[in-house]
Amino acid sequence: MSESTLFGRDTELARLAVFLDGGEAVLLEGEPGVGKSALLAATARRAETCGMKVLRASGSEFEADISYAALNQLLLPLYARLAELAADQHRRDVDS
Ligand SMILES: Nc1ncnc2c1ncn2[C@@H]1O[C@H](COP(=O)(O)OP(=O)(O)OP(=O)(O)O)[C@@H](O)[C@H]1O
Ligand SMILES: [Mg+2]
Known part of the structure; x- marks a missing residue:
């Protein structure tokens, strides 16, 4: 398992990918420790891979x-x- 593998987050990652495609703002909220930072980190990596400055x-x-x-x-x-x-x-x- 790679360090960046996220289990059960395909829906959230897909929504964040749509945001990267032209969304203006997104609010990501959830219980403590539920994985918000991990989702943001994965999304930032995706953005950088696409050539965006994060x-x-x-x-x-x-x-x-x-x-x-x-x-x-x-x-x-x-x-x-x-x-x-x-x-x-x-x-x-x-x-x-
Ligand atoms: N979907 C997932 N699959 C595997 N590991 C995960 C997943 N989501 C989070 N983790 C792991 O769980 C731990 C807590 O996740 P994270 O720090 O992203 O939570 P958080 O919601 O940002 O917490 P906090 O509320 O304290 O800021 C981290 O070690 C992270 O790598
Ligand atoms: Mg966090």
């Missing part, structure tokens, strides 16, 4: 009062590629 952020209580905490998490992995932004204005916007 950006991640997770909410945590201690960051609740920090402005742009989620945005920072999402964009930090792209920081090294800042110089590739074509327009100077775009570069300044992201860098500020």
